[in-house]
Amino acid sequence: MCELLGMSANVPTDICFSFAGLMQRGGGTGPHKDGWGIAFYEGKGVRCFHDPNPSVDSKIANLVKEHPIKSHVVISHIRQANVGDICLENTHPFQRELWGFIWTFAHNGQLDNVLFSLPLSYYHPVGSTDSEYAFCWLLGQLRTRFPEQPDDFNEVSAFIHTCCETLRGLGVFNMLLTESTHLFAFCGSKLSWITRKAPFGEARLTDCDVTVDFVQETKPGDIVTVIATVPLTTNEAWVALKPGELVTFVKGLLQ
């Protein structure tokens, strides 16, 4: 199993606080020692860092933690390998281009080998994980259904939801997916989110002894949603998604 972390915000926001908590699970408080990755969007552009080493020891993870990169949309993942060797090409998140957008995908869970009989079309995996295969299948389905970007993104959400339900039928499938503006979160078994906005309060990390006072860190109009497989703070009311539920966030707001 693995840990997922996502963020959607209406202003460029750094994710240092949440990432500090997640990193501890990468060989510190958790067993997820088989690599980690994080994608930060700036407009349609994206920076992506991957490391097959445990996040708790990683020099690149330290750079990300200490050197705030501000972003509207973030997807991060730390891995405990089940399917596929520990190597760079098996490290989430995975990325492919569709409609002139770089789509980024990360998965928590494990899927039955039946997955590998689902037909691929435009996209092919580089590594050997079930996760990347599922992503290639899903994005290929989306491209076949919508060769051009549709005007109404609700149609895209609904179609992605259908594909996610197919994948949930094959095992455990919690997912984060984005094309830069929309952050799609699908819960197969566990996924929780919280929206922080004014009036801001204090938050305390579950995984290490860190507290942040968001009043000091934010402006009154800021809206920031964080999504994680397991809530990252002990003193806030996270919303747990139900199995089979897909939610979409734009600029921090639930659509």
Place this chain on the structure above:
Amino acid sequence: MCELLGMSANVPTDICFSFAGLMQRGGGTGPHKDGWGIAFYEGKGVRCFHDPNPSVDSKIANLVKEHPIKSHVVISHIRQANVGDICLENTHPFQRELWGFIWTFAHNGQLDNVLFSLPLSYYHPVGSTDSEYAFCWLLGQLRTRFPEQPDDFNEVSAFIHTCCETLRGLGVFNMLLTESTHLFAFCGSKLSWITRKAPFGEARLTDCDVTVDFVQETKPGDIVTVIATVPLTTNEAWVALKPGELVTFVKGLLQ
């Protein structure tokens, strides 16, 4: 105009020495202050760092310079913007997947607007540069010609060469391209390479006061080729490619 740097090696090799020279051209000794990027392959996996800030000031560039990442194949680029704003999505190198490989591309030069009338097929640009458009066109042509990966990569080289000649007809087009094993280098106007192997000697950077003694840094069987738009060292015999020439390197060796 921009600067290109490529490496192909038979053992995982760090590129710190050459990168140190290239970085100086990013706002130091050169006018290429509009961002930089570098892709490192480890097997089929690839790490890619992008920064729209000048490389000479970049914290991420310092990480790359000081924290040796060993790789078989590297492509790097520093940019002086001509077509397209200075932003993350316009920062080279660009990447797309074909045949289950992540292809990485960087371009030096500028192409006529006629380029944008070349038809795209599978791949679409995220940003607004001539370079990314040319890459999307080239890779789409390759995919149309070879829907599946051919057994003989010489056919791939020959086809890429034809596409490069078309692009050279539209302006200045120097290019580095790889899928993880083959490093393709096309010279439209300037591109030079050098292969370092035993007996190793000393090399002195053109752009800053750094000398390296490769005897200390290498093993006798190492073979490392470096390709750059302008030779990076003053005391070695670089081979200048002729306009219209395409060369392919595998594990440091000219094919």
